[in-house]
């Protein structure tokens with residue numbers, strides 16, 4: 001059982017690795033020539049770093065010790081030591097900027113790709129998605145892919161090249177000495193591993209606390225009105241201070257583990273390595289002085305020891321970071337694997353029928369069945385025809401399926417059984433851009449951007465100003481917009497915080513009308529506004545009558561009283577249908593009861 005699980009975990013990890021590196025490869029593809037060069041130059045830099053001490057050794061062994069002071073060769077050798085060191089750091093720096101550029105461009109590409117993909121996901125995906133997580137996929141997780149570059153390419157690759165080169169040079173100089181150094185190398189790994197084990201809980205906790213700090217900030221800002229109304233500032237400030245203090249403590253614990261364990265132990269190991277090498281030389285020199293020819297080797301080894309330890313530390317330290325980056329990248333890859341909405345698929349262009357291509361009623365619904373979750377049907381065998389230019393109201397109890405019907409009309413979800421036709425053309429056969437241009441929506445929540453009134457009505461469509469103003473006038477929103485200090489250019493604040501609920505709703509109506517839709521869908525557009533604003537909305541709808549087909553869901557029955565036909569839904573079925581007067585005549589009917597109840601409440 002246990003071994004099954006570990007085998008499965010291993011398979012998971014492998015799959016994650018494959019996904020992460022697949023993503024990395026795809027993101028870097030346009031920059032692959034940079035990548036090849038970067039790796040080549042990194043190898044050159046490492047090579048130069050290995051050559052420096054060899055030149056130093058020659059200077060000592062062949063000139064300084066035997067007192068063969070040939071100044072030209074000596075200057076060349078000395079110059080060589082300086083030059084190789086300088087050229088190595090220069091190359092390293094050049095590669096760093098090249099690879100950083102590549103990493104950042106890849107992240108930029110990836111972020112655009114992920115965001116673009118999210119915009120095309122079917123609505124059913126957002127029913128399951130958690131906004132915060134999705135945002136972090138697009139921002140933090142894509143950034144973690146950059147971590148993969150930095151860790152894998154810069155550090156691990158670079159350190160490995162340096163390590164291999166240095167060990168090879170040591171073996172060439174004196175393989176027994178090299179073996180001593182290599183034999184002590186596992187201790188570096190052990191120390192770093194111990195450090196990571198000791199500091200890991202603090203690191204994880206600090207990371208979690210950092211996200212708590214962010215979450216508390218976001219929550220407090222979002223709920224500021226409730227927070228202040230309940231006099232909760234002090235309590236929230238105290239809670240924040242506690243989290244912040246915990247974060248500080250964890251960070252200190254992490255730094256302490258570094259200061260007390262990692263650095264001293266590694267320095268100690270460095271000294272032990274040096275001592276071991278010197279002792280070995282002492283042994284070989286016997287009781288007498290050191291063999292003169294070996295002083296250069298000693299010099300080169302002392303240089304190399306530092307170069308072996310540092311890359312080893314770097315490689316080991318990167319592993320935990322690397323794991324996190326792999327997990328994050330696998331999450332991004334998983335999101336990209338989510339299938340997009342069918343209308344954005346390849347076939348969409350082929351079936352490019354326009355909404356007005358056919359004839360017939362504006363909307364025809366035939367035997368429509370729908371369920372969000374299998375076996376839990378929300379709409380049952382619904383059939384309905386809405387003529388061109390008609391005003392239809394949809395009413396019913398909470399949960400009766402009104403919004404679901406609207407979502408299907410908007411193509412947010414595909415119908416399970418049955419069909420919906422617009423002007424005689426099945427919805428799936430209508431080009432999506434044409435469809436969106438033909439159908440306007442006024443949602444229950446007006447959703448305003450932190451932008452100007454103009455931008456909120458335009459919604460990125462680049463419509464002429466005159467059309468925006470005309471739409472605002474038709475929605476009876478022009479007067480209050482014009483009265484704002486900068487008119488249409490006045491910034492409305494986050495979520496339109498500068499406006500009243502009714503005004504926001506009128507902006508949303510103006511937004512829908514600005515697209516000059518042939519069909520206008522309203523989802524409880526009057527549920528949050530006062531009676532006076534409701535009358536304005538009614539007037540606006542009346543003015544559109546005949547020109548635009550209107551389908552309005554309304555809790556407030558007064559909004560759709562004037563509708564040509566009112567559809568009463570009950571548990572996903574059409575229970576009654578007719579004009580207000582007809583429906584009021586059905587004694588004990590659902591509509592009559594709903595209407596009388598509302599009148600009583602008023």
Ligand SMILES: Nc1ncnc2c1ncn2[C@@H]1O[C@H](COP(=O)(O)OP(=O)(O)OP(=O)(O)O)[C@@H](O)[C@H]1O
Nearest residue numbers: 127372373378396397398399400401402403404405
């Ligand atoms: N995204 C969803 N996933 C799963 N079930 C859903 C989803 N949206 C709605 N439902 C379910 O479908 C049924 C109909 O919901 P719908 O929102 O269409 O009702 P409604 O008539 O618009 O209600 P209200 O007047 O409260 O807005 C309800 O039982 C609801 O729980």
